[in-house]
Amino acid sequence: MDLDARRKADPDHWKLASAIRVLAMDAVEAAKSGHPGMPMGMADVATVLFRKHLKFDASAPHWFDRDRFVLSAGHGSMLLYSLLHLSGYQQMTIEQIKHFRQLGSITAGHPEYGHAEGIETTTGPLGQGISTAVGMAMAEEAMRAEFGSELCDHRTWVIAGDGCLMEGISQEAVGLAGNQQLGRLIVLWDNNDITIDGRVSLSDRTDQMARFAASGWRVLECDGHDAADIDRALTEAAKDDGRPVLVSCKTIIGFGAPTKADSAKAHGSPLGAEEIAAARKAYGWDNATAFEIPEDIAASWHEIGARGAATRKEWQTRVDALSSNPRDDFARRIGNEVNPQLAQTIREMKQKTSEEQPKLATRKASENVLAALNPVMPENFGGSADLTGSNNTLTPGMGIFNAGNRLGRYIHYGIREHGMAAAMNGIWLHGGFRPYGGTFLTFTDYARGAMRLSALMGLPVTYVMTHDSIGLGEDGPTHQPVEHLAICRATPNMLMLRPCDQVETAEAWEIALSHDTAPSVMALSRQNLPTLRTNHQDENLSLKGAYVLREASGGKPAVVLMATGSEVEIAVAARETLESEGTPTRVVSVPSMELFRAQSPAYREEVLPGGTVRIAIEAAIRQPWDWLLLGERGREEKSAFIGMEGFGASAPAPALYREFGITAEAVTERAKALL
């Protein structure tokens, strides 16, 4: 690595890139923790990207038609923070850089969406960024098709490392992007041959170029420390020929650090004062103090940050020139605002629902809701991980989204639950669409990594999780969720909805599609269920989380039965028996524990009064129910749980409900024993 020759070849570039490197070294050193090696290695590529290719305006971070830049290798957060600071994003002050990784600063260890403008998505768990970017690129194609390239015409750029490419989710993203022919998705691979444990060869010998090409990608290479060569590759990459692009950028981790470069030692800890001093010297940066950027270099970077201002203004002029109809619609869409027709459509649907309708699986009820909503909500962007007919997620007229039909609003995600979840995050983050996607509830397991990010970022995407219990029957324990309701309820900021019939399913969709700070997970039955909610159709009772579905005779319950989803039917049947035997019994439907928890103590007390027998019924494990069963302050309710204690089994659903003792008879007997 002949630094001198590199410096002399392009002194202007060298200084710009060196600014990133010194900020990364200084911030990590000050924080006494962090990852300097990746920003130092990718500084040249990032500089060329921001200086010559990325369409952005640092003064308008929310400009809709900006290129999206995703740092998939999120541990290199100082690369992103340096770029934002240097190019003039207002929030990213030098003070924030100095407080890298400190409480209350916007410069977290890994980039956190919402902390600072310019952070397009939360990254850190490897592979998420590249997979989220696939969703962004699909949303761009779809918005461009719908509103025209005058309003939507941008690229999605990703920096990914070996870790991102080794994670399984990346193959799902690669396959999906290749098949969708996302020609404006460009992945810059930080090909530095180092992972935490050492050389990549310790764990992988994959020819990444060949692997991406096998899935329909265009593959390019460049010397990641040669500005001209990077520029050539990025220019080539930016030509959309209908294939997503991988650019292998051959780099050296910790570039310029005399003893730690090109080794795992540069990856994840401060370099130390001595190493930093030597690197600064090698960069020709030995006259500045820590965090100091010489004025001429700062000015050059600010020019870069203003590069896109004129383009942005032209775009704004075009938007302003639109007639009010497309303009308002466009504004609502890119603002991700709630559709004004949602509430009325749901209300009408509920009013039409009567006791007389035949038994219906809630997955089918969900399809009915979507069939009513999708025509009036052009922002709904559906899909399934190859279970379309089982998840009931496709409704007439949506059209299939693919390279030949960018107006289609349904995605065949393939057998890629994790990739689907990450893509949904990206679709929402891009703006313009509300994504929903289906799989079986048990495959929450496969999608967990991206589902957690939906919750952490607060993105209101909707997971349509069907086959939500042993009620799926013969497919057996691998396909029967038992702990997954508990998993979703345990996850902060995740809204778990388990409706019991057509009416509650409509309400659940209204909640999901009007939420704007949390993902919804909808647990839907495979098996048919009766219509139980036949009153108060004007109100969204599910929004309260739990409510009295059947009152005890006389209004004073001796027994309160709580249940969700397919088990509400069982509670109602048990109530019939108990009431017929003279026991006043109330049934409380609990479509969402999270929403119930958010109600006032007075309302909660009203629904679940003290001094009664309480029984909860759910074909899943007990863990999330203890707080409702045992009382929030250890009250004296006698209580019981009717549900699962272990994994399920393969048999027809009715046989399984009997086998595991989840029946109206079991509920009735338990209630009598406790009374």
Add this chain to the structure above:
Amino acid sequence: MDLDARRKADPDHWKLASAIRVLAMDAVEAAKSGHPGMPMGMADVATVLFRKHLKFDASAPHWFDRDRFVLSAGHGSMLLYSLLHLSGYQQMTIEQIKHFRQLGSITAGHPEYGHAEGIETTTGPLGQGISTAVGMAMAEEAMRAEFGSELCDHRTWVIAGDGCLMEGISQEAVGLAGNQQLGRLIVLWDNNDITIDGRVSLSDRTDQMARFAASGWRVLECDGHDAADIDRALTEAAKDDGRPVLVSCKTIIGFGAPTKADSAKAHGSPLGAEEIAAARKAYGWDNATAFEIPEDIAASWHEIGARGAATRKEWQTRVDALSSNPRDDFARRIGNEVNPQLAQTIREMKQKTSEEQPKLATRKASENVLAALNPVMPENFGGSADLTGSNNTLTPGMGIFNAGNRLGRYIHYGIREHGMAAAMNGIWLHGGFRPYGGTFLTFTDYARGAMRLSALMGLPVTYVMTHDSIGLGEDGPTHQPVEHLAICRATPNMLMLRPCDQVETAEAWEIALSHDTAPSVMALSRQNLPTLRTNHQDENLSLKGAYVLREASGGKPAVVLMATGSEVEIAVAARETLESEGTPTRVVSVPSMELFRAQSPAYREEVLPGGTVRIAIEAAIRQPWDWLLLGERGREEKSAFIGMEGFGASAPAPALYREFGITAEAVTERAKALL
């Protein structure tokens, strides 16, 4: 598809394969659910495999040196059940086939490990089988290196479908197997171009041959309905040249079904009587009743099942001829028996531990335990998903397992948490080793699919999950587990262990390495912790799940503080304050809720008596604690939880503990308020 020509080309083969097809059709029809298309499509390949290549003896399903056969596309379970029945596995009677997918039968919807001999692993969640097989193949290489090819000399065969190959986990398996040069791993890809939603092209255009080749695999092709061509390809595949092998078997799903073949309609539901009758006619099988196998064909299949008997006896003779020392050791190893030196080594280690030792992270404590155990436990097979230095999983003298050193006992799994977990399942299932593998606790999310299978199958693999709370500090909320303790505790048959110091960590390892029916998840701290357990070193108190670590003065607590792991230190500090102020306070350490739940009610009452203030302290969400806080029957304890309510943040650990109010002061104040 000219069935007649195919039939005439090889009538013997045709009849054998047809037997599989009719059994699959008949069983699915009788069950009124299931997947006939895949067994019908892969019947020819499976027949050739069992007839000419697979090393097995149906009369000895547990023979250690058998080839392993993994049906990764587990929905095609009737393929496996048919093969087992036809070749003469005793348990797999025709009655079981007739009761396919019924309660209590061994023929579950997807193959369930432990239900029937010959089922090598549970499959169903796609991609798990191929990834588990990688572990089996690694274990075979390692056992062969250790005991010689006289005792261990077999292959691992996998049947995988498009779904398996689209799931991200498969890329992790492909990369790992390619790098490890597992030349005896052979994947037969059911290349039928159909997924549930339709043609593969709806969701993928990956050239799988090119993709596998890119990761160092040898790739072959065959006509999956031409016995001679299959035989040629399998013969070629069985030659170990140091590369794992992918054989693309071009097949037709539902082969022979006149209207449903080559379409998604053949995949996941019964064909119907009419279609079945027509298919039987096409097979030339129209003289037999449902489930009837003509005697000559049954006899031919039984011969196939006995093909390996002589080889097995020769192997047994070689084993019997060994001197007692290697023979007993080999027997213990392939029986996966507990190491007789384990208990003593742990006891000695605990006795050496004193209060005087400096503060120590439990991840470091775990390394100390492993450093003592690994030299005396040759069955320990360690690894990490590229976090070796952080997980503290590598101890001196293990050696690195790779193509050049099959005696190495440490695997660089790469950035592949899911692949690692599945491989660990495979290593255990193969026999000979106890695998453990490390990553951060939060990346439980990435490994969930395979971790659930560890629990469902009851495999005692050990997950070494470090950085187990906000205590990891600056890496921030993406890396800080909050809900993951709850997730593991919610999962049936998963043992969650969170030790508080060196002594409990040693006990946790003793529990994990002597368990034989459940996986252990060990949650270990990044930050240093004091030694708190300085008494009863002879006994494994952690085995009780919870125990009195510090008694209240006078033995009658007014306050009971419960905590796990790094928060036990906080409980002990709070107790000091409360006791100094005259409040008798007990500290209960809770290394495992699952183990405590299994204790007698009397013991639980003794540890957590009624009528006290109870406070639980854990830097995670409350959900799993309610049962301990609120009493199992709604007793009157006044209680509180000190922990997390949402995601963490990026800052040094002490700042985070203060920020989220998890401090001895907060505990003390809350206790006083409740008294």
